[in-house]
Amino acid sequence: MANKFAVKQLSIFLENRRGRLLEVTKTLMDARINIRALSMAESAEFGILRLVVNNPEKARTALSSGGFTIREQDVFAVEVDDEPGGFYGVVKILAESDINIDYTYAFVGESKKAVLIFKVPEELLPKAVSAIEQGGIRLVEPIFFYS
Amino acid sequence: MWNNIECAPKEEIEALQLRRLKETARRVYHLVPFYRERFDEAGIKPGEIKSLEDLKRLPFTTKQDLRSHYPFGLFTVPMDQVVRIHSSSGTTGKPTVVGYTRHDMEVWKEVMARTMSMADVGPGDVCNNAYGYGLFTGGLGFHYGAEKVGAAVVPASGGFTKRQLLLMKDFGATVLCSTPSFALHMAEVARDEGYDPRSDFNLRVGFFGAEPASQGLRDALSDAWDILYIEAYGLSEIIGPGVAAGCPHGNLHVFEDHFIPEVIDPDTGEVLPYGEEGELVFTTVTKQALPIIRYRTRDITRLHQEPCPCGRTMVFMDSVKGRSDDMLIVNGVNVFPSQVEHVLTKMEGITPNYVIIVDKKGVLDKLEVWVEVDENIFADGLGALEELKRRLQNEMLNELYINVRVKLVEPKTLERSMGKAKRIIDKREAEGM
Numbered sequence: 001m002a003n004k005f006a007v008k009q010l011s012i013f014l015e016n017r018r019g020r021l022l023e024v025t026k027t028l029m030d031a032r033i034n035i036r037a038l039s040m041a042e043s044a045e046f047g048i049l050r051l052v053v054n055n056p057e058k059a060r061t062a063l064s065s066g067g068f069t070i071r072e073q074d075v076f077a078v079e080v081d082d083e084p085g086g087f088y089g090v091v092k093i094l095a096e097s098d099i100n101i102d103y104t105y106a107f108v109g110e111s112k113k114a115v116l117i118f119k120v121p122e123e124l125l126p127k128a129v130s131a132i133e134q135g136g137i138r139l140v141e142p143i144f145f146y147s
Numbered sequence: 148m149w150n151n152i153e154c155a156p157k158e159e160i161e162a163l164q165l166r167r168l169k170e171t172a173r174r175v176y177h178l179v180p181f182y183r184e185r186f187d188e189a190g191i192k193p194g195e196i197k198s199l200e201d202l203k204r205l206p207f208t209t210k211q212d213l214r215s216h217y218p219f220g221l222f223t224v225p226m227d228q229v230v231r232i233h234s235s236s237g238t239t240g241k242p243t244v245v246g247y248t249r250h251d252m253e254v255w256k257e258v259m260a261r262t263m264s265m266a267d268v269g270p271g272d273v274c275n276n277a278y279g280y281g282l283f284t285g286g287l288g289f290h291y292g293a294e295k296v297g298a299a300v301v302p303a304s305g306g307f308t309k310r311q312l313l314l315m316k317d318f319g320a321t322v323l324c325s326t327p328s329f330a331l332h333m334a335e336v337a338r339d340e341g342y343d344p345r346s347d348f349n350l351r352v353g354f355f356g357a358e359p360a361s362q363g364l365r366d367a368l369s370d371a372w373d374i375l376y377i378e379a380y381g382l383s384e385i386i387g388p389g390v391a392a393g394c395p396h397g398n399l400h401v402f403e404d405h406f407i408p409e410v411i412d413p414d415t416g417e418v419l420p421y422g423e424e425g426e427l428v429f430t431t432v433t434k435q436a437l438p439i440i441r442y443r444t445r446d447i448t449r450l451h452q453e454p455c456p457c458g459r460t461m462v463f464m465d466s467v468k469g470r471s472d473d474m475l476i477v478n479g480v481n482v483f484p485s486q487v488e489h490v491l492t493k494m495e496g497i498t499p500n501y502v503i504i505v506d507k508k509g510v511l512d513k514l515e516v517w518v519e520v521d522e523n524i525f526a527d528g529l530g531a532l533e534e535l536k537r538r539l540q541n542e543m544l545n546e547l548y549i550n551v552r553v554k555l556v557e558p559k560t561l562e563r564s565m566g567k568a569k570r571i572i573d574k575r576e577a578e579g580m
Contacts, residue, residue: 011527013520015557043529046520046555050527069525069558102528119527 005129005139006074008056009119012049013069016042024049024068031062036145037077037117039105050105052077052117052145075119076129077140082114090116093135099128115140149264149296150257152404154458161199163404167432169196172205175438178223181216182206182440202407202430203418207441210243213384218244224436234282235383235481245284245383246436252291254433258389258402259292265377265392266352268322270297273349275315277325277333278357279305284387285357285479289324289379292389298322305329308336316348323353324379326479327360327368331510334371345373354379356388357479360466378466384442385429391464394457399464401450405433408462409441410450424449427464475505475571477512480549484570487516487551490542500558506574515552516543 014020028035028051037052053059056072063070080086087106094101102119109115120128132139148154152163172193175182185206186192195201213221222229224246231247247255268274274293280286286304293300301318303311312333315323323330330353337344350372355365356379369376378393391401401408406429410419413426427444431437446467455463475482484503491501500519505512518524518539526532536553543551 011525013525013532013555013557015555017557020557041529043533046532048527048529048532067558069520069522071522071525071527073527 003074003076003126003129005076005141006125007052007077007117007140007142007145009073009075009117010051010053010056010059010063011071011073012051012063013071014047014049016045016047021049023066024063027062027066027068028053028059031058033059033062037105037107037115039103039117041103050103054146056146073119074122074125075117076125076132077115077117077144078132079109079113079115079138079140082108082112086114087116089135090118090132090137093131093137094118094120094128097127097131099124099131148458149261153261153400153402154460157452157460160404160460164407164432165196165199167404168199168202168407168430169193171430171432171434171438172196172440174223174435175440179221181212181221185440199407202409202441205430205440207416207428207443208439209443210384210445213243217242219246221439222246222436223438224248229436233284233287233383233387243384245387248435250433250435251386251437254405255288255386255389256291256295258386258405259288260295261402262354262377262379262389262392263292263296263298263322265394266322266354266375268293268296268298268352272296272298272322273301273318273320274298274322274324275301275303275311275318275320277303277305277311277323277329278388279479284381284383285326288381288386288388289354293322293324308333309340312337312340312342315350316342319349321349321351323350323372323374325353325355326357327355327364328358328478328510328512330355330368331364331371334368335509344371348372350374352377354392356380358476380464380467382444382446384437384439384444385431386434390429394455394459394463396456398451398455398457398459399466400455400457400459400461401464403461406431408450408464410448411443413443413445413447421450421452421462424465427467475503475514475573477505477514477549480547482514482547482549486547487543490539490546491518494539494542501570502572503570504572504574512575513552514547514549515554517554517556519558520555521558 034054035051039050041048060070078090099120104118106114106116176186176193189206191204228248229246230249233245235243276289278285278289290300290302334344352375354377365376378399379388380399381388381390385406390406391399393399409428410425411428412419419425427446427448429442431439448465448467450462450464452462487503502517504515536555539553540551
């Protein structure tokens with residue numbers, strides 16, 4: 001059963017080849033998908049583009065038919081004050097709960113807030129979410145991204 | 148010349164072939180159910196062989212037949228007569244196993260002695276044997292040949308290039324036995340080490356085989372080491388190296404008193420006349436443990452019977468330029484696409500789309516396998532993908548015995564034609580290899 005704070009993230013496999021990112025972004029634009037958050041990881045040969053978009057289903061369909069390899073995963077997002085120690089507070093809770101962070105990325109939200117996105121091992125997501133809740137940090141509901 | 152039979156009149160050789168062919172046909176017919184069935188299907192009995200012309204009525208044997216009778220199903224002697232077993236690296240299924248009796252070993256030494264005698268190798272020569280020792284027939288085949296003619300053999304085997312160069316120099320090696328690509332690699336390393344391969348070594352001749360070599364590569368090798376280039380041709384199913392050898396005039400003579408060659412149309416099986424290109428087929432007529440009737444080598448070549456200035460009367464063949472199926476020879480090692488596919492399937496439980504790319508890096512072949520990352524194997528993490536790549540590379544090394552570089556690519560990167568993916572891109576072909 002999906003956690004109510006689980007946000008759908010799309011990971012796209014990309015070869016490090018000129019023009020590939022252009023094609024992904026054009027595919028999304030043509031499907032009128034709005035990218036809400038993104039991060040890019042790369043090795044020498046290939047990269048992974050991770051996106052949170054306003055309509056994951058539609059994005060997925062558009063990318064699949066565009067020939068991209070995609071994987072859909074659950075992540076969660078928290079909102080913290082945009083000031084020193086904001087990130088620390090969240091990481092500390094996860095560390096104390098013995099939850100390994102696969103990766104994380106962030107963007108600046110509205111009015112002095114920052115939104116942090118976390119990917120943790122799938123089976124640990126409910127535990128992570130409840131630890132965050134108990135730690136008094138605000139979780140961001142998926143609807144924030146999807147609208 | 149090692150043996151006068153090599154320059155005997157044609158009639159004498161043919162009489163010997165016929166007598167031996169009859170014996171071999173009787174032997175396999177009565178001792179191996181597989182051959183009896185095939186002969187019966189073809190409607191011929193060993194007793195009906197009256198001339199060499201009748202050879203074309205006998206059934207073909209294929210590599211698949213050898214595999215189907217793994218390991219010893221086609222042997223015609225009990226195991227207490229077998230003194231040696233060799234095996235080729237297998238494809239997805241079983242490896243090919245070959246056996247030798249004491250007599251077969253003598254035949255092998257004999258034909259290898261003839262090979263070495265192409266350049267008058269003998270007592271006083273120091274022979275650095277860089278063919279791999281082991282299940283591969285190359286190492287031991289040359290070892291016995293060099294020993295038989297009285298040369299001092301240095302069983303260097305493959306690899307350890309710098310040390311091998313040092314020993315070649317210090318021992319004053321006069322003969323080098325190697326795959327062409329390794330010999331060229333050695334020359335490059337020698338230069339890097341500050342040697343002049345042409346003058347700092349005592350080499351006078353090299354025996355090269357186990358992989359196709361273009362005229363350009365031969366010339367380059369001859370020139371790099373300032374040596375005579377002698378080609379050695381063979382395959383383990385027939386005996387190993389020693390099936391044919393190049394004379395100083397560059398003609399690759401088949402030792403046809405032991406191995407009768409034919410060239411056939413690979414599609415129809417029809418025997419082609421001298422001078423026409425087709426698939427090479429061998430019938431062994433002196434082997435005991437594993438005689439083989441009309442073995443389809445899948446090597447494409449032509450046979451010639453013109454007189455040769457070296458005096459040998461035995462037919463000669465063109466250097467083999469390609470195989471009639473999709474087998475690749477990479478640095479002397481046989482590689483089948485099916486082996487690569489096997490690894491992918493075994494590792495992931497699925498068969499992703501892939502392509503094999505063979506190219507030259509310097510003088511050595513390099514093999515790359517491009518694997519399409521589809522939804523089944525796409526793990527969301529660089530670490531996981533790098534790990535997948537590493538595992539595939541390790542497994543391919545275990546399976547293929549060569550280093551493979553795996554590259555993960557996006558789907559649809561790989562060209563598909565008529566629904567069937569092109570599995571092999573051999574960039575070496577551009578250089579005439």
